[in-house]
Amino acid sequence: MKEKEYRMATAARGALLFMQGIPGVPLGDRVVVRDHRGRKRNGQVILTSDETVLVQVFEGTDDLDLERTWVRFLEEPFTLPLSPDMLGRVFNGVGQPKDGRPPIISALKRNVNGAPVNPSARSYPREFIQTGISTIDGLNSLVRGQKLPIFSGSGLPHNRLAAQIVRQAKLLGEAANFVVVFAAMGVSHTDARFFEEDFESSGVLGNVVMFINLADDPPMERLILPRTALTAAEYLAFDLDRHVLAVVTDMTHYAEALREVATAKGDVPARKGYPGYLYSDLAEIYERAGRIHDRHGSITMVPVLSMPSDDITHPIPDLTGYITEGQIVLSRELHNQGAYPPVTVPPSLSRLMKDGIGKDDTREDHPRVASQLYASYARALEARNLASIIGAEELSERDRLYLAFADAFEKRFVTQGEQEDRSIVETLDLAWELLSLLPPETLGRVTEADLKKYHNWEVVSAERANWYGRTSEDSADEEHPADPQAAGRVS
Amino acid sequence: MGNIVQINGPIVTVRLQGVHNGEQVRVGRLGLVGEVISLDGNQAQVQVYESTESLSPGESAQALGHPLSVELGPGLLGQIFDGVQRPLKAIRLQSGDQIARGLELPALDREQVWQFEPASALDIGTHVGGGTIIGTVQETETVVHRILVPPAQSGELLEHAPAGDYTVDQVIARIRNSIGHVHKLKLFHRWPVRRPRPYRARDHAAVPLMTGQRILDTFFPLLKGGTGAVPGPFGAGKTIVQQQIARWANADIVLYVGCGERGNELVEVLESFPKLTDPHSGRSLMERTLLVANTSNMPVVAREASIYVGVTIAEYYRDQGYDVVMVADSTSRWAEALREVAGRLGQMPVEEGYPAYLASRLSAFYERAGSVQTLAGNRGSVSLIGAVSPPGGDFSEPVTSHTKEMVRTFWALTKELADARHYPAVGWNDSFSGYVETAAKWWAEHVDPAWAQRRAEALALLAEADELARIVNLVGPEALSPAQRWVLEGAGLLKEAVLQQSALDKVDSYASPRKQFILLDLALKIYHEGKDILELEVPVDHIAQLPLLAKMRRIKSVYSSDQTEELRKLDQEIHETFDRIRIEYAGVKEQTA
Incomplete structure (x- = not known):
């Protein structure tokens, strides 16, 4: 059968060739279809019965002439x-x-x-x-x-x-x-x-x-x-x-x-x-x-x-x-x-x-930082959404911080050069730099120890205060500055 | 003997005389096994459990004389089976890393020896009915396997083996039935998977199934013997929820059926469960677990069968008097x-290509759950939890909507929560539980009488916050009164401190009912105290930024379920903090006055 060519195509539709009256063709077998110009096409048996065999022709059935189409069944599946x-x-x-x-x-x-x-x-x-x-x-x-x-x-x-x-x-x-x-x-x-x-x-x-x-x-x-x-x-x-x-x-x-x-x-x-x-x-x-x-x-x-x-x-x-x-x-x-x-x-x-991440694989804080970035960014997108409705000026102090965080996140964390190969430590340090734009009490996904080790809220907020030319009295709305030390105290 | 007429993917048409619908048929040189799904004259259509590649018309077909059945006996626990109960570990030894076709291996190891202890109350000559316990075998350290008379058999006990070591194939009893036939009983028997196993009576499920997950147990409880569904778009965390249930549920036996899902997820269960301890028995979780795995790349027909194989094994352990939980991930793939x-049979599609009998098959499946009185007179239950994977996260699609009609507990996962990494992403708006009232009785008796009230308060707070969030999105937060803004903050605290629960955090992964209640109680206490002092004109931001709140958010992963005393100590801190503010602001008020 391997050597034999059949000329019993009864129909050709799209990539499918219908053959009739060929006994015992196994499903999935590889097929070579030869057309009237002698060109060969590859195909595969996708349905088989006593009466009809359906061949899927990868090159399509364009230009096939049913009378002058010869099909050879290779008696093997597609192999590489x-x-x-x-x-x-x-x-x-x-x-x-x-x-x-x-x-x-x-x-x-x-x-x-x-x-x-x-x-x-x-x-x-x-x-x-x-x-x-x-x-x-x-x-x-x-x-x-x-x-x-x-x-x-x-x-x-x-x-x-x-x-x-x-x-x-x-x-x-x-x-x-x-x-x-x-x-x-x-x-x-x-x-x-x-x-x-x-x-x-x-x-x-x-x-x-x-x-x-x-x-x-x-x-x-x-x-x-x-x-x-x-x-x-x-x-x-x-x-x-x-x-x-x-x-x-x-x-x-x-x-x-x-x-x-x-x-x-x-x-x-x-x-x-x-x-x-x-x-x-x-x-x-x-x-x-x-x-x-x-x-x-x-x-x-x-x-x-x-x-x-x-x-x-x-x-x-x-x-x-x-x-x-x-x-x-x-x-x-x-x-x-x-x-x-x-x-x-x-x-x-x-x-x-x-x-695949954490202490033995990347860095100990990695799982929590990732979770925190997700949560903070989700919150920041809400703030941005709100800003688009009521204007950025109307936002609360906290929401404005989130807005700044979202921008920084997209411009510095997401964006990078096509040739820029950041190590995981660089990535995580960058993440903390961005999280430092947010006050510690909003960071519920990281631990106190993480905050102590990596978070720079005081520095960043002091910088921001200088940046806006605010005096210490202006920032008196932060009467109860978040104190990670206090929060970490276990009663 | 017959022969193959046509092969169309997994559907093989054979010419075979006298074959029954549902009967097993072996086809072709490779000896692939399938099941008759329709008959037409002397032709039968067979759905084949393995790939039909290289099968050709004219090859032989042979009827096997029985429907698809499973072997039920000791040696099931700790195993991983494929969709037609072939043991995958043994298959690997025989055929290597990939599953070869046409393998025939018994589900239960024929070599393994079990120590059989006959039931002492049974004397020779007594009448034993189907389901009678004729002895026991210690299957794992924690699970005693009760050997049952097959449900369809009964009669006079002629012979009862003495205590000793037996393989599953050895005869341990003989009975003579009413028409004089003598049957040999072994440590195992077979049961057709599509026929529910009989029981004496159904009773009312009354005890909640505790999963250690706060959003499930506290907010949308499930009972032992109940039905639940976990629908959600991809990435919403269905699998983690299912695995958490399999890990921590206070059931005796857990069946995890991976039906058309990822291979690696089953590997995770296989690799992690032996290392995890069951919080209820203190033993390795694998000792009470068994897996049925038909991953997405395994043949599709065996996937259809896998659900029934799973639930039949579940019923078998129920009949021994155990509480069984079966999680099926995912019923959509089924x-x-x-x-x-x-589709291959050319049946008329109704909705999204699904056949008209989808709903009836689904409901028949979920009806196999239940809390029952077994034939032996014990109590046992099967709880069924099915994951649903709606295309595009659309809950109105056929599988989700039919499932929703069937189940009593519905844990709807939402993409919004998952995107914000709020896990478990069970949404409080779309989820429901029809078991709350029954569960409330249990909580009131065993944990705290205030449970139902706290739960209702929390849900009301969440609903109010959702409503206010919509207003904020329209007109901004300035439109809200301080009390309303505090509602938003309070709901936020509730979400972070109670609803969110990390499966990866060792401490937080499991929460006992008491810990669940304390966390809920504490979070609500802070909310109420805060609401109270707002009247003293304390700014909302001031309260929201209290270190106490930050502590409340983290305390779930600081103290484990054993440390409820320490958790309760936060009570005092709450009082002190708010009293201090009261004094401070009362002073301010007086001065300005």
Whole structure:
């Protein structure tokens, strides 16, 4: 059967080819479709029965002539040949070279769909990765083996942020030891070139495997590309003991391709035309990140997705957020104000942060500082909201402090240079500098000891008093200055 | 023997004579197992629990003669099973880090030896009914496993094994039923998961399930044998709430069902629970816990089954006379599995693609909770708590709205609170509990008669503050009177000092009922005292900035549940502080007068 070509296509619709009367075709098998010009296309069996076999053709069925279409069933699922030589190479979605060099030859081939990892074999991710970006390290820390997506919008600098993470990511006290698996679906030539040049200039190119499907490449290939790329990642991580950083962009294009096929198949749509199994399908991809007991390597995944119309409740970001371990959300508002990286802090989250930070990992005060920054910034945004209604002049003294805090937080903590690599200590010190703009009694998330050690309210408020040219009598409304000493006294 | 006709994702159509609906079927060379979900002439549609990749039409299909069942006996606790009760640790030993297909492993270890102690009251020749306790096995240090006569069997006891070591497969008793058949009883028996286990009678749940979480126990209580739901958008902290309940609930047995969720969350339970101590028994938490794990990347059909596997095991421990809590994270993923199968069968979708029977399946599931008198005459309960993951955080979607109709306690997580890192992000406006009155009796008897009143005061204060916050957003804080501004401050104090509770803080993670009450009482006392001295024209800012308030905010993580004496000492400090201000301002008033 492997050698035999069938010419029994009865219908072609979108990316689907319907074949009739071919017995015993296994589900999921790889198919080669040859058209009347002798060009070959890749396909996969997605439904099979005695009567009908449904083939999904990655290059689409455009220009196919049913009478002159030959289909060969390869009697094997989609596999990827694996070898250390993959590093530094560029492939398409099905693992064929895209850089003009010969294909990878290896006896080791794996099914790109993988198999689910046994939950009892997983090891909990807890090693802090320093990305050098304050909003990530300080507030939404990434740990080795985590899947932390970037939720972005069209035109926002998610690619620059992803590239910066790739450049700067390292474990504390260890030299950079990541290899990068870069999976790009439906990206523009410009974006693809940006990444390539960035990897090259930072000298990581020899440690990168790229799987690229450009915006003008066949869209159905996007369905298999992340699976191919993650098969390579699993090989690098769990066979070769490497720490893999998998950047997968843009998951929205993937989900759109899935919707296209689902609609052609006549699947019942759930929300916005996406099939009901979108969640399970995305999970098959995202859940391939992680750590495994007794294996030295790991897969840390940073998927990038653009939220259609910046809507975080759209099914793609929504379902992604339910699967991944947090999310970094970019905001158009901050971007328009010139902030880079425009990470909007309130909806961003890292679920695995709690076990990767603190005394033995970063610094003892880190968990509480992060929590305090979140709480204070949330309060500050309320004050800003209020100011937009009644005017800043009408605000109370306290609210004006919060307003100043919000501005400083966005201009100094969130904003940083594209080449600026802040250590976690620098990030935390900066956090305390900003928290010192607020009086100690508003900081309920940190301890007395933290306040004593890091908080500089007296200094800062004295400076502010001088700044405004106030005399000590003017500031007499602070008749009962907060006294951390007194508050710390235990009766 | 039959054969495969069609393969459409997890749904395999087979040509097989005489097969029953719901029966287990083995298909293909790999021997994948599935369950018949519809019959049509001599064809049956089978939902297969594993990936059907590489299966082809024409391969064999074989009916197994029984519905999906679980093995119930000693050795369940501390284990992690997949959605069809295959032991994941044993699977790992056999197939490595990834789950291979077609593996067949018994749920209970056949090698392990248990020390069986026969029930002394049973003489040979007595009639034993279904559910009778015929002996015990010490399953873990804290849990005595009561060996039951399977509910469907009864008869005259012919033989009763003496105390000694037995494997689960060895016969420990023989009974002869009314028509003369002799049945061998072992340490375990099987039970079909989709059929609720029988009990003698339901009774009224009357004891609150204490989870150690203030917003849950004090504000929206759940009873042992009750039903609860935790809906919330992603990132609102559903999983942490579920894990906190699994950690600290005062139940005998806890089942954690990870249904279509993240692998790492189960790993966290697996890694952290053995190290945590149960505040009620002082032993490792893992000794009373068992996990059913069907993570999001595992096959979708087994996910549908996992909920039933979990609840059947829960009922089994209930039948032994235990209080069991089952948390299911998340029922939305279960409903999605239902939707996927329905879609593949071409069933007519009603709301958002879900089949018409979604509501009835959900309600049938939650009805398996309850406080009962068991067949053996003991009391036992199953409390069911389901997480719900509404798409886009929209509570009007089908799964959330149907769940809301079913459950008596609803802990609604809100994104606004989560974004401000107010955890647990249980919102006080949308949450409800139908058990408050019953719980109040318990609190009045065991903790403090003022509980119901304090709770009502606190909720009223929060509601008033929310109302005022809306006014502030329209016209600014200047429009508020000092008393109204103090309401905002008071509600703020209540939120920080009582409602917020850190799962990560060692001291704060668990609060005993008494600690919960004291914190609430203290916070309200400060509010009332403050309200009182406002009449002396003390500026609100002055009161709000008192170090006493800062201390109140932090005291929850300073003193543990054992240190209620120290907590109570704040009472005095409150009086002293406010008395001092009273004297000070009364003086000022006199002078100006």
